[in-house]
Amino acid sequence: xxxLFVTTFITIRxxxxxxxxxxxxxxxxxxKLIKGTAAINIFLGVIAFILLGVFLPSWWNDVPFYPxxxxxxxxxxxxxxxxxxxxxxxxxxxxxxxxxQLAKKFPRGTFIGVExxxxxxxxxxxxxxxxxxxxxxxxxxxxxxxxNYNYIYxxxxxxxxxxxxxxIADELATNSSAIINSFKxxxxxxxxxxxxxxxxxxxxTLYIYRCL
Ligand SMILES: C[S@@+](CC[C@H](N)C(=O)[O-])C[C@H]1O[C@@H](n2cnc3c(N)ncnc32)[C@H](O)[C@@H]1O
Numbered sequence: 001x002x003x004l005f006v007t008t009f010i011t012i013r014x015x016x017x018x019x020x021x022x023x024x025x026x027x028x029x030x031x032k033l034i035k036g037t038a039a040i041n042i043f044l045g046v047i048a049f050i051l052l053g054v055f056l057p058s059w060w061n062d063v064p065f066y067p068x069x070x071x072x073x074x075x076x077x078x079x080x081x082x083x084x085x086x087x088x089x090x091x092x093x094x095x096x097x098x099x100x101q102l103a104k105k106f107p108r109g110t111f112i113g114v115e116x117x118x119x120x121x122x123x124x125x126x127x128x129x130x131x132x133x134x135x136x137x138x139x140x141x142x143x144x145x146x147x148n149y150n151y152i153y154x155x156x157x158x159x160x161x162x163x164x165x166x167x168i169a170d171e172l173a174t175n176s177s178a179i180i181n182s183f184k185x186x187x188x189x190x191x192x193x194x195x196x197x198x199x200x201x202x203x204x205t206l207y208i209y210r211c212l
Pocket of ligand 1: 064
């Protein structure tokens, strides 16, 4: 599944290659500096802790971490109202980047993120302390009731689409929208919902569900 996700969604740009190279060089320089000292064990321990903390929970839950692309955030911006209060949830919010970008543009909105990976959630939670209209919870989205949100956003994986469809069909409130990035919900489970599709780019479509 991970393989499918990566080939479908990662478009590697020249800048990304430079980015990866710079980080690799930086890490190698740090490694050279502390090689042969006790600090190397701490350094490797910290790297392993971060990698395991970010990626293990995602693998357990069949959903790898991958951030929403800027064009999708632009589309979300066009969908949200400027003239009234609303509640928006990102189901599996990663570092919370979608929430923080939207929260700046929509001060009347309340933005909530749930994230199962403790490191991602902790980073988002710390950042949210400085942003009054964002809150991030370290919790499993399957335990979060969705009925009191006006906008439900999810960028997950095909593996959990059926479970997500059942949850949304059960909990989506009248006049609310569920915006699903890339992975269409199975028709068999979402037949009680209306569907609109917005093609954002060649490889990204937003599926927008509302109650019939
Ligand atoms: C594809 S990433 C999207 C991240 C974020 N929404 C964004 O667009 O930048 C999916 C995220 O969902 C999280 N996740 C997976 N299963 C979850 C679950 N059951 N409950 C909460 N978060 C979950 C993963 O850890 C990962 O950070």
